[in-house]
Every structure is written in structure tokens, then in C-alpha cells.
Amino acid sequence: MTAQEKTAKQQAVITRFNDREQSSNWSAWTLDEATCTMQPPIPRPDFIEGKIVFWCGADANWKETPTLPEGNYKFDFFAWQWILIV
Secondary structure, eight states, rough: OOHHHHHHHHHHHHHHHTSSSSSGGGGGGGEEETEEEESSOOOOOOTTTTTOEEETTTEEEEEEEEOSSSEEEETTTTTTTEEEEO
């Protein structure tokens, strides 16, 4: 892969990452140039059965979410709550 191709691939990853809904929640994440993946400034904690953990940009850390209600919900990272999708 040429340097130009590598730079284009890295920029594509950054663009896709930043084009997501509520992307400012992850503004502290950076590109790992070796793996071409976005990485948090603090590694994700180990999985704990029954707990959902998301990155909280406001606290710049991983944070447990409220319990996921039954139904069709998505998580609002700014309100830090589940929002019903209608």
C-alpha cells in the first residue's frame, strides 16, 4: 500500500467515525494508524454480565447505562438515557 493509499484509508475511517449520529460523544477518540481503527483514550473495561457500558464523552470515561427497557430503543449519549424509537 502506498503512503497516499494509507492516508486515504485512514481519512475514510475518521470521516465515517465523525459522520455518525451524536459523534461529538467520541471526540476524544483517536486513530490508531497501525490498525486503522478509532481508539478510546481509556481502554474499555472488561465485560460484566448484565451491564451495558458505553463511552461517556461528558465524563471522558466509560459509564454504565441505565437498564435497557423492553421495546425499540436507542441510547442518547447527551441525555444519558434510552429513547424510544417510534
